[in-house]
Amino acid sequence: MRIRYNVTRSVKGAHIQIRYAGTQDIPGIDNLLSQVLTVHHNGRPDLFKANARKYNEDELKEILEDRTRPVFVADNGAGNTLGYAFCVFQQHINDDILTDIKSLCKDLRLLQCHAQCVGMQ
Numbered sequence: 001m002r003i004r005y006n007v008t009r010s011v012k013g014a015h016i017q018i019r020y021a022g023t024q025d026i027p028g029i030d031n032l033l034s035q036v037l038t039v040h041h042n043g044r045p046d047l048f049k050a051n052a053r054k055y056n057e058d059e060l061k062e063i064l065e066d067r068t069r070p071v072f073v074a075d076n077g078a079g080n081t082l083g084y085a086f087c088v089f090q091q092h093i094n095d096d097i098l099t100d101i102k103s104l105c106k107d108l109r110l111l112q113c114h115a116q117c118v119g120m121q
Contacts, residue, residue: 021071021084026060028081029073070104 021029033054041048055063063086064071074083085106092098 015077016074016082017077018072018074021064021073023061023064025073025075025081025084026057026064028075029060029071029084030055030057032081032084 030053037048037052037054038050041050063069068089070087072085072087073081075081087104087106089102090105091100091102093100
């Protein structure tokens with residue numbers, strides 16, 4: 001299955017590039033993951049720890065190198081990661097009710113992008 005990637009769009013006068021994430025994007029992805037954790041911790045401190053990490057650097061590197069779980073980032077061309085999408089391919093071969101179609105499912109996080117409308121285009 002071929003995925004179209006490395007797309008550049010103009011959003012409110014800014015050029016945003018959507019592309020496959022690489023290991024150089026780990027600091028930006030980690031920053032966004034920390035923002036997500038902070039939101040969750042502030043809302044439910046009984047469930048979510050403060051100042052924790054969902055993935056360590058080695059785990060993120062492993063995910064980024066796994067082509068069955070593609071990760072995309074939105075960046076502004078100046079080295080700033082504005083958003084990410086963790087994805088996974090799903091296919092249900094010979095399922096009783098589902099067809100054999102291969103789907104790309106996403107877990108989209110765009111905290112820094114909301115003000116710039118990234119992900120809405």
